Amino acid sequence: MKKKVTAVFDIGKTNKKFFLFDKDFQEVYREYTRFENIKDEDGYPTEDLERLKTWLKEVFDRILDAKEYNITAINFSSYGASLVHLDENDEVVTPLYNYTKEISQEIIDSFYEKYGPKLDFALATGSPVSGLLNSGIQLYWLKHTKPEIFKRIKYSLHLPQYLSFIFTGIPVSEHTSIGCHTALWDYNKKDYHDWVYKEGIYKILPKIVSTETSINMNYNGKRIKIGVGIHDSSAALLPYVRSVRKKFILVSTGTWSITMNPFSEEALKDSDIDKNCINYMRINGKAVKASSLFLGNEYKEQVKMLSEHFQVSSEYHKTIRFNHDIYLEIIKDFEYMYRWVSISDERMPESTKIPYDNYEHAYHQLVVELVLLQVECIKTVSGKDNIERLYIDGGFTDNDVYIQLISHYLRNMRLSTTDSSLGSALGAALCISDVRLNSKFLRKNYALKKHVPFIIQ
Known part of the structure; x- marks a missing residue:
């Protein structure tokens, strides 16, 4: 009899990990890998998204066929401050920009001239000024420095939700990714900050669902509960x-x-x-x-x-x-x-x-x-x-x-x-x-x- 397990991909900047947990949440299997970074258009190191996607599918398909395990659910955890931008064909539009990449100070200054003062903004969003560590600033930067690319974006997904999207094809947003120093969320209003609406950014942010949401899907002929990532x-x-x-x-x-x-x-x-x-x-x-x-x-x-x-x-x-x-x-x-x-x-x-x-x-x-x-x-x-x-x-x-x-x-x-x-x-x-x-x-x-x-x- 196959052991019923929950699968989790835990994707860090350095280590990419895969775990299986039994019904008592005891670890029964794990594997790790690491990838070399690739470079974005400016020569800055970034995640090799294509290689990551290939590895995710290869590992999951292999374990799905394993004789000893019956995967009933899968979820994803990953680092924040990282967005994957998709076009209308679900193709990735830009590299996964590294949150340590520096962007023009002029762009940052222009943002806070419109939506500051900086301290008030930081207090409302729980997001001190941190460049691309504020993933919302990445969207503002793209809109104002790469408008042709920005126009192609249908959805912008935080990385945990993109990992889920690879398996479901369903774009969503959820609270833990929105709320981690993104400069997107107004903690007082409990809604996106006004700037997200004024800039039209909300149009490319998918519907917010509960982090505990799971999507029941038929994947490779097997019924599996797929989480939205965290x-x-x-x-x-x-x-x-x-x-x-x-x-x-x-x-x-x-x-x-x-x-x-x-x-x-x-x-x-x-x-x-x-x-x-x-x-x-x-x-x-x-x-x-x-x-x-x-x-x-x-x-x-x-x-x-x-x-x-x-x-x-x-x-x-x-x-x-x-x-x-x-x-x-x-x-x-x-x-x-x-x-x-x-x-x-x-x-x-x-x-x-x-x-x-x-x-x-x-x-x-x-x-x-x-x-x-x-x-x-x-x-x-x-x-x-x-x-x-x-x-x-x-x-x-x-x-x-x-x-x-x-x-x-x-x-x-x-x-x-x-x-x-x-x-x-x-x-x-x-x-x-x-x-x-x-x-x-x-x-x-x-x-x-x-x-x-x-x-x-």
């Missing part, structure tokens, strides 16, 4: 919201480290915007106060530099465990030593200086400085809420130095970590199920570990 950060949050009864903060780590407070009732304030606070959206449309930090990207760049400096393997950092004595030496006369390449911080020096003669000390110094930034994000999104529970998931849960330091600097919070690879995928699977979760879910499905602060000597 933004990965909102997906990572979902299992916690559904299973944890007390208020908590979730830090979802990876290329970006996203700190989320799904219980904040306060609207964003000027001081929040100054600290890079943004809004995400839960599947029910409720705002999530969040702070983003380019933690994984910065870590990758700095570790690469350290490997070259000390002439060690690029994988050596994975072997380092927290060393209490090294930490005490570092904080005795603490000073900032690293100049970030992708994070802005007024305390960083003009250039990186490494006075240590061994990798371990330099590495501990690096993680201390990154953790201090992370702790600020956690305190910012906590606001006045007296929240005692802190969950961390994603890649940094495997980093002993990072976890020990977080536990130390936030001694008033009860820190738990969860499995490093399942967060977004499991959230996407849950999203299209009607299963009620209990408090044991995280321990059973997420390899929940509790951490206590180290003793200060």
